Amino acid sequence: xxxxxxxxxxxxxxxxxxxxxxxxxxxxxxxxxxxxxxxxxxxxxxxxxxxxxxxxxxxxxxxxxxxxxxxxxxxxxxxxxxxxxxxxxxxxxxxxxxxxxxxxxxxxxxxxxxxxxxxxxxxxxxxxxxxxxxxxxxxxxxxxxxxxxxxxxxxxxxxxxxxxxxxxxxxxxxxxxxxxxxxxxxxxxxxxxxxxxxxxxxxxxxxxxxxxxxxxxxxxxxxxxxxxxxxxxxxxxxxxxxxxxxxxxxxxxxxxxxxxxxxxxxxxxxxxxxxxxxxxxxxxxxxxxxxxxxxxxxxxxxxxxxxxxxxxxxxxxxxxxxxxxxxxxxxxxxxxxxxxxxxxxxxxxxxxxxxxxxxxxxxxxxxxxxxxxxxxxxxxxxxxxxxxxxxxxxxxxxxxxxxxxxxxxxxxxxxxxxxxxxxxxxxxxxxxxxxxxxxxxxxxxxxxxxxxxxxxxxxxxxxxxxxxxxxxxxxxxxxxxxxxxxxxxxxxxxxxxxxxxxxxxxxxxxxxxxxxxxxxxxxxxxxxxxxxxxxxxxxxxxxxxxxxxxxxxxxxxxxxxxxxxxxxxxxxxxxxxxxxxxxxxxxxxxxxxxxxxxxxxxxxxxxxxxxxxxxxxxxxxxxxxxxxxxxxxxxxxxxxxxxxxxxxxxxxxxxxxxxxxxxxxxxxxxxxxxxxxxxxxxxxxxxxxxxxxxxxxxxxxxxxxxxxxxxxxx
Ligand code: 3H9
Numbered sequence: 001x002x003x004x005x006x007x008x009x010x011x012x013x014x015x016x017x018x019x020x021x022x023x024x025x026x027x028x029x030x031x032x033x034x035x036x037x038x039x040x041x042x043x044x045x046x047x048x049x050x051x052x053x054x055x056x057x058x059x060x061x062x063x064x065x066x067x068x069x070x071x072x073x074x075x076x077x078x079x080x081x082x083x084x085x086x087x088x089x090x091x092x093x094x095x096x097x098x099x100x101x102x103x104x105x106x107x108x109x110x111x112x113x114x115x116x117x118x119x120x121x122x123x124x125x126x127x128x129x130x131x132x133x134x135x136x137x138x139x140x141x142x143x144x145x146x147x148x149x150x151x152x153x154x155x156x157x158x159x160x161x162x163x164x165x166x167x168x169x170x171x172x173x174x175x176x177x178x179x180x181x182x183x184x185x186x187x188x189x190x191x192x193x194x195x196x197x198x199x200x201x202x203x204x205x206x207x208x209x210x211x212x213x214x215x216x217x218x219x220x221x222x223x224x225x226x227x228x229x230x231x232x233x234x235x236x237x238x239x240x241x242x243x244x245x246x247x248x249x250x251x252x253x254x255x256x257x258x259x260x261x262x263x264x265x266x267x268x269x270x271x272x273x274x275x276x277x278x279x280x281x282x283x284x285x286x287x288x289x290x291x292x293x294x295x296x297x298x299x300x301x302x303x304x305x306x307x308x309x310x311x312x313x314x315x316x317x318x319x320x321x322x323x324x325x326x327x328x329x330x331x332x333x334x335x336x337x338x339x340x341x342x343x344x345x346x347x348x349x350x351x352x353x354x355x356x357x358x359x360x361x362x363x364x365x366x367x368x369x370x371x372x373x374x375x376x377x378x379x380x381x382x383x384x385x386x387x388x389x390x391x392x393x394x395x396x397x398x399x400x401x402x403x404x405x406x407x408x409x410x411x412x413x414x415x416x417x418x419x420x421x422x423x424x425x426x427x428x429x430x431x432x433x434x435x436x437x438x439x440x441x442x443x444x445x446x447x448x449x450x451x452x453x454x455x456x457x458x459x460x461x462x463x464x465x466x467x468x469x470x471x472x473x474x475x476x477x478x479x480x481x482x483x484x485x486x487x488x489x490x491x492x493x494x495x496x497x498x499x500x501x502x503x504x505x506x507x508x509x510x511x512x513x514x515x516x517x518x519x520x521x522x523x524x525x526x527x528x529x530x531x532x533x534x535x536x537x538x539x540x541x542x543x544x545x546x547x548x549x550x551x552x553x554x555x556x557x558x559x560x561x562x563x564x565x566x567x568x569x570x571x572x573x574x575x576x577x578x579x580x581x582x583x584x585x586x587x588x589x590x591x592x593x594x595x596x597x598x599x600x601x602x603x604x605x606x607x608x609x610x611x612x613x614x615x616x617x618x619x620x621x622x623x624x625x626x627x628x629x630x631x632x633x634x635x636x637x638x639x640x641x642x643x644x645x646x647x648x649x650x651x652x653x654x655x656x657x658x659x660x661x662x663x664x665x666x667x668x669x670x671x672x673x674x675x676x677x678x679x680x681x682x683x684x685x686x687x688x689x690x691x692x693x694x695x696x697x698x699x700x701x702x703x704x705x706x707x708x709x710x711x712x713x714x
Contacts, residue, residue, distance in 0.1 A: 005036025007043065013190045015051040015197070017044040026064035027057045029109045033067075034087055041090050052097045052193040055117065056186060061104025062126070063113060068135060068278055084109060084141040085258075088116035092204050097196040101189035102126045102177065105165060112139055115146040118202035120177040121192050122168045123185045128176060129165030135281060136238045136274030136653060140265025144245035145206070145257045150175050152211040153218050153250055157225035160242035162232065175211070212250040222247060235520050236653050241268050272663055276655030279701075280645055283638035283656065287478045288467055290635065291711035297464035300410055302326060302472070306382035308399055310341025310372065313416050314388035316444025319345055322369040323445065324473040329371045329378050338372045345370065348445060379406045384469065386438060388416040391539055396420065397428035404429035412462050414438040419489050419540050422455040422482045432457035436466055439486060440475075441647045442532070449647030451486050452479045476646045481633035484544065488643045490628060491657070493544075494620040494683070496537070499525040500555035501680075502613055504598045506605040509575045510586040515613040522649025525617065526575035527584065530568035534575075538562040552682060556597050566590070615672050622661045623673055626687035629703070636707055637700035658700040666694035 001007055004023040010016060019040045021027045037055070044050045057063060066084075091098050091113070100114040102122040107129050114120050114128075122128070130139040130147065138144055139160060148156035151174040159166070171177045181188030196202065213221075222243050229239035241264050248260035268274055288295075305321050307314045310332040318328045332338040349363040358366075371378070379385060385407055387399050396415060403413055413435045415425050426435035437453025452466045463479060470477025480487045499512050503526075513524020529537060538558055548554060561567075561574060568574035569582050576584035598605060625640045634640050641656020654660045661669050670690055677684035693703060 001040045001043075002032055002036040004032045005040055007040050010190060013194060015049060016054055016190050016193050017047070017050040017052075018054045018056060018186070018190070019044075020056055020058050021063060022058040024059050026061055026105075027059060027110070028065055028067035028069070029063055029084070029113070030067035030069075033063070034084065038087050038090065041087075041094065045094065045096075050096060051197045052099065053094065054099050054101060054186075054189050054193045055091075055113075056101040056189060057103070059104075062100075062102045062106040063108075063110025064105050065108030065110055065131070066141070068281065084112065088113065088142055091116045092118075092206060094118075097193065097199070097202045099189060099193040099196065101181070101185050102128060102168075103185055105129075107131050107165065108139065108143075109141050112141040112143040112146070115143065115150060115176075115205055118204070119179075119192065119196060121179045121181050121185075121189050122171065122177045124168055124180050124182060126168045126171075127165040128168070128171050129163065130159050130242075131163040131165065133160060133163040133233065133236070133238045133242060134277060134652075136236070136271055136277040137268045138238060138242040138245055138261070138265050140245075140261060140268070142258060142261065144242060144261050144264075145249040145254070147176075148212060148246050148249050149205050149208040150211070153213050153246060154221045156246050156249075157221055157243055158228075160246065161225050161229050161239040206254045215251060218247070218250055235518075235651065237271065237273055238268055273653040276653050276659055276663070279638070279655045279659050280641065280652050283636075283642045284476055284646070286636065287476065287639050287642050288471075290463065290467075290479050293460045293463050293467070293479075298461050299465040299468045300383055300412065300461065302383045302412075302465065302469050304382050305329075306331065306379045306385045307388055308332075308385065308403070309388035309390075309416075310338050311388065311390070312344065312442055313440060313444055314386075315341045315345045315348075316442060316446075317386060317388060317416065317440050318370050319348060319366070319445035320440075320473045320475070322366045326473070327369045327371070329373060329382065331373055331376065331379075333374065335374065338374065342370070342372050348443075376402070376406045379403070380408055382407065382411055384412040384414060384465075386414045386416060391417060391420060391536070391543060393420055393424060393543065396425050400425055400428040400435070404431065410434070412436060412465055414466070416440055417453075419485045419543065421484070422453050423457070426455050426457060433459040434462055436462050437482070437486070438466060438470075439488075441488075447647060448474070448476045449488070449643060450475045450477045451488060451643065451647075452477045453482055453486055454479055455482050476642060478639050478643050479635070480639070480643075481631075483628070483631065483633045484547070487625075487628055487634050487640055488647055489540075490633075491621045491624045491640070491644075492648065494624050495617055496525055496529065497555050497683075498616045498620045500557055501553070502608055502616060503594050504556060504601070504603050505608060506598075507608045507613060508586065508591055508594075511608075512613055512617070515610045516617060518610075519614055519618075520651025520654055522651075528649075530574035530576055530578075530584070533568045533570060534558060534561045535567045553680075556601060557594060560593065560597065561590075616676065618657065618660065619669055619673055619676070620684070622657050622669060623684070623687050623690060625658055625661075626690035626693075626700075629700075630687065630689040635711075636704045638704050662699040662701055666690060666699060667697070670694035 006020040008018040023033050044053055098117040099119045100117040103126050105127050111128055130143055132139050155174050168180050172180055225243045233239045245261045245264045248257045304327055306329040307318055308331050310330050318330050321328050352358045353360055385403050415437050418439050422437040426432035436458050439451040441447035441449050450470045454463055467477045485493055502512055509526035513526050516524045566573045569578055572578045577587040578584055628634050637658035640658050644650035644656045645652055673686045
């Protein structure tokens with residue numbers, strides 16, 4: 001047919017035309033798949049020897065969706081978007097039965113195509129879903145109209161709002177598919193198609209209304225869907241748009257429902273929300289592309305890991321590893337610390353059992369894979385040793401010197417440091433090329449980000465090994481350079497500082513946090529401080545004291561809170577006060593202390609607007625991001641975005657801080673930074689790269705494109 005669609009006529013079932021989609025890696029529908037299928041359908045329609053059509057896919061999966069790589073198909077270009085209607089119409093009104101065989105992950109436009117067929121069969125482990133919401137769009141290829149007809153309004157709302165795929169047995173129960181094929185899918189699907197040729201008519205999804213319910217019956221379903229959307233997709237428009245389109249399916253005749261869906265889909269495709277989320281999708285997949293560490297770089301297989309430090313980080317990382325089937329030795333120097341660490345792990349697993357994520361048997365297996373101990377016994381067999389003790393250079397160097405003596409020569413020695421110099425840590429060993437930073441984020445069994453910190457001597461093999469390990473344990477590994485705070489925390493430090501200045505000037509922690517939360521951040525910055533611990537921030541500050549310039553403004557409150565023992569959630573009080581369930585409330589005592597401190601320091605008090613709060617918190621971060629890029633500590637602005645989206649609770653629908661700056665306009669960002677420099681001094685010095693891009697009317701995205709060309713990144 002063409003290079004991505006094959007027409008096959010099995011020798012033992014020549015009356016079945018098998019249309020095979022072969023468009024690796026995930027058989028996404030682009031123009032070729034679309035055109036090829038249209039042509040093939042026309043050809044088999046006029047062939048009297050064909051009694052039924054089977055549409056199947058080659059490779060690891062059925063169609064995983066429309067091809068979102070092609071910008072015009074995502075609604076961003078001049079040329080309109082991929083419009084599947086003619087193909088879906090042809091399939092549904094085809095005069096011979098059309099069966100679709102699903103395997104792997106049948107998603108988005110893939111499922112929409114499948115739903116236009118008369119029948120669907122699937123492999124037992126196939127998964128199906130409408131994940132468009134993750135990209136800020138709706139199942140706009142008639143999915144919002146066919147899905148409720150097949151599975152009912154409630155399940156359709158849930159699938160479209162959650163974006164989560166379901167497994168074949170659940171799809172069968174809901175009526176999304178007609179049969180699960182045990183054994184060879186193609187053989188079973190051909191047999192099924194043959195069986196269907198005995199019927200004189202074939203079901204068309206569009207004709208069904210039996211599961212569409214009544215407006216009164218559906219009203220609470222929509223209300224619950226909107227409530228769910230507000231919880232899991234706060235501030236996003238796409239889930240609400242999907243509900244609106246499903247509502248149209250349930251109330252309007254087919255053609256009118258389609259027209260309504262198209263109008264809603266076009267609106268979503270043109271939205272900033274979808275542009276940002278598609279950017280986020282590809283940014284996350286782009287981080288593994290490192291110019292001098294090609295995909296075929298040799299890696300060391302990590303079969304066993306040893307961790308030094310059984311605290312929160314060590315324990316969380318141990319869980320992430322054993323969850324991926326890698327056994328762990330967990331070492332601490334004191335039995336009490338080890339017991340506390342193991343108890344915390346058990347607590348976390350017990351909570352997962354309560355939520356139904358694991359069975360008690362699975363938890364026992366996982367716990368058995370973690371060996372707590374006080375010695376270095378067994379460390380000589382570890383493929384990777386990870387140090388996860390608190391942020392103190394002297395201690396870390398002492399540990400690395402010890403590890404150097406016990407580890408096998410090829411072992412990777414990793415530090416979980418969040419701010420310290422990886423080269424200095426490596427200098428304590430005789431093998432700096434095997435040393436790397438693996439900065440995980442708390443809670444490490446949940447948070448997806450790992451900053452892979454490449455020291456000046458870290459070998460390519462060790463970088464590639466760290467990337468492979470991150471992927472294996474389901475994390476997003478972003479390679480960053482070895483500067484103070486690396487990328488995430490280096491940007492976080494001015495962000496925290498500016499937030500403190502804002503409260504010193506008249507805002508309150510609660511007002512700053514609410515503004516940030518309303519912008520979309522998962523938590524306000526003061527709530528983050530309290531969760532991480534004021535003592536941790538205080539300690540980091542001690543390690544950075546030598547960097548502080550005399551005469552330059554410093555935040556005043558951290559030292560005071562630390563001295564008062566207000567260390568955050570763990571002591572029941574920090575910036576906020578906490579009840580026994582760790583629920584926060586503003587604390588008048590802290591607010592009075594802030595006012596008193598400001599008065600003593602002669603800081604004038606004023607009303608601070610939400611705009612100023614956002615600009616100062618975000619632009620200071622973006623300015624630092626631009627410096628990081630120019631200094632080469634991050635390869636792409638998109639890498640910084642991925643770090644903030646996966647590790648710092650930045651809202652996906654804003655695309656990350658650097659993407660957000662592009663959407664605001666770099667000129668506007670620069671102008672505000674210059675204004676802040678005038679009023680607040682040298683901490684607001686614009687980054688030269690930001691100035692250069694803003695003054696030449698460019699964006700960080702265009703800088704990334706140049707960067708990819710410069711390094712010939714595929
Ligand atoms: C849609 O369908 C709209 C319709 O409703 C309306 C149409 C009018 N397009 O994730 P991986 C690439 S919207 C283009 O690393 P995994 C990906 O970039 C779509 N490319 O593998 C990567 O490329 P590279 C609705 C895509 O095994 C490679 O495939 N569908 C697409 O961990 C491997 O991906 C979705 O939202 C795509 N749609 O996971 C599904 N999908 O190697 C999005 C993937 O060059 N996709 N690529 O970096 C996924 O969730 C996962 O990719 C999947 C595989 C689960 C399929």
